[in-house]
Amino acid sequence: MIAAALQTPLSLVRSPKTEQEPIPVRHMKFEFDAKSVDDKFLLNTELASAYFEALSIFLTFGEDLVIDTARYHRQFVDDPVLKQRVTSLIGQEAVHSKAHNEWNDMLQLNRFPVSIYRFLAQQVFDYGFKQLPNPMQLSLMAGIEHFTAVMAEFFMKHEDMFFSTDDEKQRALWMWHMLEESEHKDIAYDVFQELSGSYPLRIAGFAMAFGTILGLIPLATSVIPFYRRPRNLISPAFWKDAKRSVGVLFGKKDGVYGSTIGHVLDYLRRDFHPNDHDTSEYLEYYKETLLHPETGLLTPYLVKETVPPLRK
Numbered sequence: 159m160i161a162a163a164l165q166t167p168l169s170l171v172r173s174p175k176t177e178q179e180p181i182p183v184r185h186m187k188f189e190f191d192a193k194s195v196d197d198k199f200l201l202n203t204e205l206a207s208a209y210f211e212a213l214s215i216f217l218t219f220g221e222d223l224v225i226d227t228a229r230y231h232r233q234f235v236d237d238p239v240l241k242q243r244v245t246s247l248i249g250q251e252a253v254h255s256k257a258h259n260e261w262n263d264m265l266q267l268n269r270f271p272v273s274i275y276r277f278l279a280q281q282v283f284d285y286g287f288k289q290l291p292n293p294m295q296l297s298l299m300a301g302i303e304h305f306t307a308v309m310a311e312f313f314m315k316h317e318d319m320f321f322s323t324d325d326e327k328q329r330a331l332w333m334w335h336m337l338e339e340s341e342h343k344d345i346a347y348d349v350f351q352e353l354s355g356s357y358p359l360r361i362a363g364f365a366m367a368f369g370t371i372l373g374l375i376p377l378a379t380s381v382i383p384f385y386r387r388p389r390n391l392i393s394p395a396f397w398k399d400a401k402r403s404v405g406v407l408f409g410k411k412d413g414v415y416g417s418t419i420g421h422v423l424d425y426l427r428r429d430f431h432p433n434d435h436d437t438s439e440y441l442e443y444y445k446e447t448l449l450h451p452e453t454g455l456l457t458p459y460l461v462k463e464t465v466p467p468l469r470k
């Protein structure tokens with residue numbers, strides 16, 4: 159397994175932007191089927207899997223904010239390579255948002271209150287985040303991208319977590335998203351640093367992303383099992399699942415957030431940079447295994463790949 163094969167590199171070497179490969183935009187077509195949705199996708203847990211279902215809904219709103227914010231600020235970026243990378247970020251997030259919205263439509267057919275969650279997320283974004291001044295939205299964009307980078311790195315190191323289910327499309331969706339979040343993890347941060355660089359502002363955006371991803375979404379998720387089956391409250395099986403789910407998400411040793419809190423909080427360091435957490439070897443591994451023309455797990459769903467032009 160990759161986690162064992164690689165030495166979890168934490169390189170401090172940052173490659174100059176001119177040496178970075180252009181990031182492609184991969185257009186995907188999953189054609190999800192409501193019948194194959196596994197609502198215990200993540201290690202056979204209901205509540206932890208529901209967290210990712212709720213996250214999938216909130217993510218589309220976060221991605222739309224990233225797209226709008228990146229598109230607005232791209233005009234102020236001087237470096238043509240960074241500008242090209244911003245276009246890749248916008249393209250990748252646009253395909254994520256579209257694919258997750260299609261996926262969320264499937265969840266609607268699978269005992270998940272998608273309309274309620276969409277309504278809730280819409281209120282938070284329309285009356286909250288989208289009302290913020292542009293520099294604050296820029297910071298929030300960088301904060302959101304930090305969390306997706308942390309999650310992507312976690313899952314890259316825990317490949318097995320994707321394989322306890324038979325739901326191949328859900329697995330492909332999350333693994334594709336993982337790959338690309340890691341691929342573009344430094345772009346929003348670099349734009350923020352180039353156009354603002356204010357430490358207090360960066361931390362304010364981080365705090366908002368933190369509150370949403372680790373406060374609001376878990377809170378919203380906690381009602382799901384009761385929505386599905388009200389008698390869950392008195393079911394020992396539910397409480398057993400709840401305990402396991404909390405461990406999967408917040409366990410100190412190998413929970414998604416519990417084991418990565420150091421990485422999450424590393425963002426508070428004044429000289430933090432996303433590439434301090436070097437995932438390049440994992441990226442190479444996953445590009446090879448997921449996108450191999452014959453055996454790649456994503457290959458059946460890949461429609462085409464485009465690379466934005468470099469404009470001087």
Ligand SMILES: [Fe+2]
Pocket residue numbers: 221250251254255306335339
């Ligand atoms: Fe995304």
Ligand SMILES: [Fe+2]
Pocket residue numbers: 251303306338339342
């Ligand atoms: Fe992203």
